[in-house]
Amino acid sequence: MEKQRDIEDVVRALGYLCLGSRFKRIGERLQAGTQQILARLDTEVPAAQFPILAAIDRLGALTVGEMAQALGVSQPGITRSLLQLCALGMVDIATSAEDGRQRVVSLTAAGRDLVMRSKAGVWAEVAAAVAELCVDLDGPLLEQLSTIEDRLAETGLKDRGKSHDAPA
Amino acid sequence: MEKQRDIEDVVRALGYLCLGSRFKRIGERLQAGTQQILARLDTEVPAAQFPILAAIDRLGALTVGEMAQALGVSQPGITRSLLQLCALGMVDIATSAEDGRQRVVSLTAAGRDLVMRSKAGVWAEVAAAVAELCVDLDGPLLEQLSTIEDRLAETGLKDRGKSHDAPA
């Protein structure tokens, strides 16, 4: 046991030069962790689409364009997610009465139920887990990112945020 | 002009709950900005694959697995990028002499040339632009992210980091 090189994390080492890659990488890890927590909901809806449901819950019925703006992603990205959520019966897509170009998106009963159950449980868990991940961060941004990565490598998101009791 | 709702940024408003989405979103914007700066190189190599070249430049020839570790992405992701870089003539992939399962990846002459040119120019520009984007950040992480997003919305990455002189 001696020829195993141990490999530097180049993205981390390069600092600002690779900050974009690094943000994406952290984002993907967080979403994967979120997915594990959300799995308890036993729904077909993937984690990445909960922000859409949350947006409607928060702002009421939205058009496609408004939703793209609310979530900061491109319009085609929204359109595709909506078609999927529609197929899963979570949202309803109707042509606007005032403007025939716009489609108005709202939650179905099933969608509202899913949001309600999520808010009561897993959303709080996710927020708590991520908050715990980020607690007591200090120093410049790059160091904070390193801390987040180190913590995440040590304890996955799904094992965070319930600091209290072991299962009975 | 009165019926235009102005739409809240829901991902930002939800804070820790959507931190994964938010990291990915910022990462994508940074990479898009980086792409614009790198465009001056006039190469077919996409921005997302420069970290691979940088890794070899930094650490020397690497196996596929080592590279996945160095960049923090999955092995299939590395494999695909390598095939593309190989097709572009930037890297050379050889079967390891000691272990027939491993492939050893190194820079070709063209690859070394590209890295050399990049280091001399655009890499420094990217690092400077991102550093300028992140200068004087303070406060907790979520606030720093908001600041980054606000600044990026105001001035794109490609117009940063060269604070000095207008073109002659």
Place this chain on the structure above:
DNA sequence: GCCTGTTACATAACAAGTTATGGAAAAACA
């Protein structure tokens, strides 16, 4: 010296984002 198990990479299928483009409705204008 095989058989078994493990390791390293490749391939396939999928996910979720992007840009570019097209079609239909609305708005502007003449």
Place this chain on the structure above:
DNA sequence: TGTTTTTCCATAACTTGTTATGTAACAGGC
């Protein structure tokens, strides 16, 4: 009112990440 321009959304093609799985090479036990 008819034409042109603009806006909104849908579709297509691509990028780059993922997980799951297959194959070939190495390593160990008998």
